Amino acid sequence: MNFEVLKPQIETIISDTAKTTNERLLSICQLLETHIDHYNWVGFYFADSDKKELHLGPYVGEPTDHSVIPFGKGICGQVAVSNQNFVVPDVAAQDNYIACSITVKAEIVVPIFVDGKNIGQIDIDSNTPDPFTEADERFLEFVCAHVATILS
Numbered sequence: 001m002n003f004e005v006l007k008p009q010i011e012t013i014i015s016d017t018a019k020t021t022n023e024r025l026l027s028i029c030q031l032l033e034t035h036i037d038h039y040n041w042v043g044f045y046f047a048d049s050d051k052k053e054l055h056l057g058p059y060v061g062e063p064t065d066h067s068v069i070p071f072g073k074g075i076c077g078q079v080a081v082s083n084q085n086f087v088v089p090d091v092a093a094q095d096n097y098i099a100c101s102i103t104v105k106a107e108i109v110v111p112i113f114v115d116g117k118n119i120g121q122i123d124i125d126s127n128t129p130d131p132f133t134e135a136d137e138r139f140l141e142f143v144c145a146h147v148a149t150i151l152s
């Protein structure tokens with residue numbers, strides 16, 4: 001599905017104050033995993049900056065053992081430190097990578113900023129090799145900017 005079609009649906013979920021924040025985040029995961037063929041695991045991690053750890057939030061896809069990730073470790077942990085998008089076309093080519101499932105071929109992680117601070121991220125795994133383009137990055141930046149408005 002076209003990203004432009006999903007954007008208003010993201011806005012609708014975000015503005016649904018009848019749902020808790022975590023319910024809205026889960027709805028976003030479900031929307032993305034359902035409608036974007038190359039998104040096979042979609043989840044949020046949130047930073048505990050005192051412990052320098054990421055903690056798994058709402059997600060859809062296979063359960064993962066990696067509910068806590070130290071800053072700097074894996075693709076997610078590196079984004080906690082770099083504050084930048086990380087697009088991995090081939091996870092097998094990454095040294096600092098935490099495997100969650102043998103079916104995963106590629107990954108994209110985009111940070112979430114609240115008041116300029118990197119407070120977490122959206123993490124997407126794909127079973128398709130090299131599927132992510134700049135359109136994914138721009139779309140996920142849109143998602144993260146909207147998610148940031150309901151986090152404090």
Ligand code: SME
Nearest residue numbers: 064074075076097098100
């Ligand atoms: N692959 C990630 C770990 C999280 S899972 O993809 C759910 C990483 O290397 O940080």
